[in-house]
Structure formats: C-alpha cells, structure tokens
Amino acid sequence: MDKQQILIKKAQECIDGIKEEVSLNHWRLQYHISAPAGWINDPNGFCYFNGQYHLFYQHHPYSPQWGPMHWGHVRSQDLVFWEHLPIALAPSEEYDRDGCFSGSAIEKDGKLYLMYTGNRWTGENHDTDLEQSQCLAVSEDGGVFAKLKENPVIANPPAGDIHPNHCRDPKVWKHQNSYYAVLGSKTMGNEGQVLLYRSDDLIHWDFVNVMARGEGNFGYMWECPDFFHLGGQDVLVMSPQGMTPEGNLYHNLHQSGYVLGQLNYETGTFSHQEFRMLDYGFDFYAPQTMIDEQGRRILIAWMDMWESKMPTQQYQWAGAMTLPRLVTLKDNQLFCTPVPELEKLREEEVSYSTLTIQGVQSLAEVSGDCIELQMEVDAKDALVFGLKLRVDDRAKQETVLAYDKNEKVLMLDRNQSGAGPGGIRKATVDLIDNRLKLHIFIDKSSIEIFVNDGEKVMTARVYPSKEAVNIYFFSDGPLNIVQLKKWNLKKSITG
Template structure:
C-alpha cells in the first residue's frame, strides 16, 4: 500500500467549529427529535458507512456543515453501543482532493485487518449542469479507531465507470462486503438511455477493483437511476436494496418523488448477475430514502434510512437544521417479503407506562394518560363490524391539527393523512393491509417531528415527517361502528441523543 495522504484536516476543523457554534443557537428547538438521530446543525441526508466496529455501532451521514440546504458533502458521524443512545463525533470526511473536491458522496464501511475502511464516491462538478456536468469516482479512507480517517494515496480506486451501456458520469454510492475471501461492491448507475441499474465489482484487497457485470437492471417503470444500492444475504436468500429515482405512480403506490425498496433473489458470484423477483417497497409512507444496512455481532441485519424526501419542503431549514434518520429496524424475510421491526433495544427508552384493556370505541374517544409528542403506542384493535376506524396523532383541536391513520375495510387499505399535520407538506399515502383474525396490530413511534407506524408486526411500515405546534400532543381513537381496543400500552420515550438537544 502506498503512503497515505490527508489534505482535509483544515476543512474538517473549520466545519466542526462552525457546526458546534451553530448548534448552540438552535438547541432545544420544538421540532428537534428526542430519540431519532438528527444533525447538530445544518443539513443531513443519506446514512453512510453503517457498521459494527470494535463493539460499537457507527453511523455516518451525508452532511453539509455550513448550511441547512444541500451543498458540498461531508460525512457526519454518530456512534452507539446499543442502537438507542447516540453520541455525536467529529465530522469524519471532508472534500478537498482533486477527485472529491465538490463532495464526499455516499458510501459504506467495512472492517479489514482491524481497521475501518470507508468506500465513498468522490464528486467533481465539471460544469454548471449538476445532472450532466459531473465526474464520479470511488475512493477509500481508513481509520484505526473509527473516528479519525485518512484518505488513501491510491485514490480513486475506481477511476471511471465501465464501458458498455453504462452512463459515464452517474456512478455512485458503493456498498462493499466480503464473500469467500474476496471483496465486492455494488454501485448505483443508469444506462445511457436512463434505465436504473446496479453494477458489481470485485477486489482481492479493496484497492484493485475489476468490473464483474451489471448485477441487475430496471425494466419498465423501474426508475431512471438507482441510487444507494445495498446487497446482503438474509434468511437463505440474497437481497438487493436500491432507491430508484423517477418511478411513476401505479395506483396507490409510488407517489413519492423517489422510492426505496428491494428485490429478493440469488446472486451468481461467477457471472455477477442477480436473478430476482419483483420490486417491493420497504416503507409505504412519505419520508424514507437511501436505506443502508449492517450486520452486527449478533448476526442481525439492521436497517436505517434517511427520514426525509428530496425536494420536499423542510420547515426546520428556517431554524438552522434539516434531516433525521429513521429508527434502526431489524429485518427478516417472511412469506417472500421483508418484515421490518424496531430493534428490541429501543424498549430501554420506555418510561411511565399507561395500560388499557378492552376499551370500546364508537365515534371518537380520548383516553386519560394517552397523549404526548415523544411516545410509543402499542395496541391491538378488534375491528368487529366497523367499516372505517383508526387513530389521530399529534392532535391540537384549537388549531385543527392532526395526523390521521385510517383503516377502511371495503378496500383493506391503511391511509396515513398529514393534510392537517401542521406546517410542511401534506398528502396521503396508502398501503393494502389485510386484517389478521379481524384485528389490526399497530406500533406507533411519535417524535417531535415524525411518526413511524409498524403495522401487523412490521409487514407494512409507514413513516412521515410532521411539523405541528407544540400544543399538538393529543391522541384520539375513532370508528364508524363499535370497535374494541383489546389492549393498549403507551410509554413516554427518553432522550437518546447524548451530547446535544
């Protein structure tokens, strides 16, 4: 290996000082998440480098430290011992080399020889059109302790996109893994005629890479670019996760600007091709993009995504910050689909339990002790003969604010409606969810500016950012005919971000 170089120290120090000073001004903002990761200040997007290293979980993220808008990308950094309580660390990567001077774009991390390697996309604008005038290459940085990184002298380790029907400039977001003594990376791409695809590369040492094949390619309504691919083996099957840009709506689905989902199949490591089934969504809500997974020391496959959406209004930008991450979700495959559940460690956040059983609801009902703006709800509803029922979260009756989850029996649809959620974008997202023994199981995580709803054991998940007033703490249940809440538990959830509010 060549001697490593590092030209980014000054950029990192300047950025870190700016963020810390800005954080003092914005701490305690009423929309600041209590138990979701968000930036100390300014802009956050894609999770990067999610990994388990030397007994701790590390999560990096795309970060613009100088503005609450997207800009030249740095890598922000948090770590946790338990996926619950997170500590902010110094910014890990800064642009500045010839191959990444306009941004250290998304990537992943892997342990090798006791060190943590980051593989990321170096971005350079070659003209004013950021869709056409760009050069993207793949680079490495290494750390002994997982905190301070040095870029390799060999960079860029993949200097150009391969030949063939592969767009020469849109070539980004490597996810790296090891298989049978070789390292592999899947990289997001598109064809020259704007079909999304994923490219597979192989290396003996993380530095010298060869192109293997187009792993998978979109056909039909499968987007014009696949961003942030991830690949892993789960429950005996291979899974390719990607975020296709530009899928057109189909019925009740694909109404976000861009989607995030997966296909299940089998990768032939010799040919580099993935045979797979149909595309399925990972989340049916509004705000979920660029998911990335890791495997931990317990053998669990865990996912975190950016809890926002491109080109969607973000009211917190006017307050000096933007962006948050979803809760960590445990993945498994059941009946040909991925089931996502909150990692069980999140139960450590619970306090002040309130419990009800066998509550009848007709019309609209509020229950004493069931309210809050950073709480968890767990409930089972017997639908009985009702054709329409649900619950309202973050309710402020005086201001007419509410975020509404409704189940309609005739079409077996769950609808998440944020048209009256407060500031920010509105809209409705839907998913088809059959009742189980005429019951609907819900687990709802409410934070200061988000809701995450896990339905029927995580077979369907719906996530949304919401921006209500501080007084919007009400929770109400409703039904057009009598329903029974078989059991209901509510907990307040503790603060989980260690070194800032």
C-alpha cells in the same frame, strides 16, 4: 495537520457555533439521529466496529440546505443512545473536491475502511456535468480517517451501456475470500441499474457485470444500492429515481425498496423477483443495512424526501434518520420492526385492555409528542377506524391514520399536520382474524408506524405546533381495543 483535518476543524467550529441554538427548536427530534446543525441526507458507513455501532451520514455543515457533502458521524453501544463524533470526511482532494458522496464501511485487518464516491462538478448542470469516482479512507480507531494515496480506487465507469457520469454509492461486503461492491448507475438511455465489482484487497477492483437492470416502470437511476444474504435469499435494496405512480404505490418523488433473488458470483448476474417497497409513507430514502455482532440485519434510512418542504431549515437544521429497524425474511418478503433495544427509552407506562371505542374519544394519559404506542384492535363490525395523532384542536391540526375494511387499506393523512407538506399515502393491509396491530413511534417532528408485526411500515415527518399533543381514537361502529400500551420516551441523542 493535513488538508482534510483542517477542513474538518473548520466545519466542526461552524457546527459548534450554532448547535445550542438549534437544540432549542421545538421540532428537534429527541430519539432520532440528526446532525447537531446543518443539513443531512443518506445514511452512510453503517457498521459494527470494535464493539460499537457507527453510523455516518451525508452532511452539509455550513447551512441547512444541501451542499458540498461531508460525512457526519455518530456512535452507539446499543443502537439507542447515540453520541456525535467529529466529522469523519471532508471534500479535500481534487477527486472529491465537490463532495464526499454516499458509501459504506467494512473492517479489514482490524481497521475500518470507508468506501465513498468522490464527486466533481465539471459545469453548471449538476445532472450532466459531473465526474464520479470511488475512493477509500481508513481509520485505526474508527474516529479519524485518512484518505488512501491510491485514490480513486475506481476512477471511471466501465465501458458499455453504462452512463459515464452517474456511478455512485458503493456498498461493499466480503464473500468467501473476495471483496465485492455494488454501485448505483443508469444506462445511456436512462434506465436504472446496479454494477458489480470484485477485489482481493479493497484497492484494486475489477468490473464483473451489470448485476441487475430495470425494465418498464423501474426508474431512470438506481441510487444507494445495498446487497445482503438473508434467510436463504439474496436481497438487493435500491432507491430508484423516476418511477411513476401505480395505484397506491410510488407517490413519493423517489422510492426505496428491494428485490429477492440469487446472485451468481461467477457471472455477476442477479436473477430476482418483483420490486417491493420498504416503507409506504412519505419520508424514507437511501436505506442502508449492516449485520451486527448478534448476526442481525439492521436497517436505517434517511427520514425525509428530496424536494420536500422542510420547515426546520429556518432553525438551521434539516434531515434525520429513521429508527434502526430489524429486518427479517418471512413469507417471501422482508419484515421491518423496531430493534428491541428501543425499549430502554420507555418511561411511565399506561395500559388499557378490552375497551370499546365508538365515535371519537380520547383516553386518559394517552397523549404526547415523544411517545410510543403499541395496540391491537378487533375491528368487530366497524368499517372505518383509526387514530388522530399530534392533534391541536385550537389550530385544527391533526395527522390521521385510518383503516378502511372494505378497501383493505391503511391511510396516513397529513393534510392538516401543521407547517410541513401535506398529502396522503396508502398501504394495502389485510386484517388478521379481523384484528390489526399497530406499533407507533411519535417524536417531535416524526411518526413511524409499524403494521402487523412489521409487514408494512409508514414513515412521515410532520411539523405541528407545540400544543399538538392530543390523541383521539375513532370508529364508525363498535371497536374493541384488545390491548393498548403507551410510554413516554427519553431523549437519547447527545453531543
């Protein structure tokens, strides 16, 4: 057994020793991916290999706090029911001794390759005292991975206006007969940028160019880049650190979004349009996409935010993934909707139609802490209307989703949501023929809200009491619920 497999066995024993206790926590998510125990952040290596979906993730198995990064691993036949597999990567070599940081996956010659960032601390300051290189691991079966003897395959950042210590999170893809990878980076003057590399064999890489660089309020570092072609456009996804708030935008510590444009593969330059957000809620970072056997572009992100209070840490776990989202291009912007396979989770449908709401009221059987809601409302003459979710009247807990017709703003308020952080997030939303469509997924400690067929999404972690299961509808004037459906959802994560 090599050094990495010994470290994986040790980490796995730690997880197995506490996962049963962790599973009893009342905030434990039922149909969202999280580690059996310990900390997780960025999704990594999201791919379709040998007829199955694989998702890896940044993982610290020894505590619910961030620490030396391993790669956790889950697998699914359908993007709905996931099983935990043994840890895939552990920091075992000199080049990755302090962490196997984020990266991606690609199939080559029937084998699955993981490309990741090896991290080494060179001093006490983890922002300035670090060395980052790009490395490969390979697997015949998609389960057990061996690191290549050629590692690191990209040892140092290129010369020029490129910070020597911050170069990470490779996303790799194939175009024509060559492999390409984008890396998150920043300039010497702390402006975010993305670097483009090319290879014939995944092992020998040539720097092509600085593919894109931020100007103005575009952050001091671009993390976790992703790149793909969709609907005639090239899409660059990234997570800029350090953007300052503008109106209702950029109020999280770090943001995630995309730009549309065209990549010149010869020069390595990317001409693009303005930056757009991928999620307007509180907890969404480091999104990564893959293309599946149906040709669909699927996205998953970390459903948390750096430096947020995480009440689950007292129960020996922290971090989760969003639901898989189908990404499509429409009207020159990305739309994100829950993958249709999630309908497999549905049980016990409750349905209402042509129902008038005024004031505050509940509906029979429309409640719960592990449910799906699908609704369309005609605003009529109402100016402010919405829902109160995860309500515990006795504890005065509620998470409020409210639409203001005059401001054309949808507001998500978690100031009374329970044990976690508070705050308000807003998204500009236009009614369509005076109607609003909402598709809401509630899990034990999360809420995901898809607006107007995926035009906007708002995601939040919330930590209410066990008793917070009530739902109230409210409106300051007569409001027509055209259609409302509610389902209880099954548990889908095992192992």
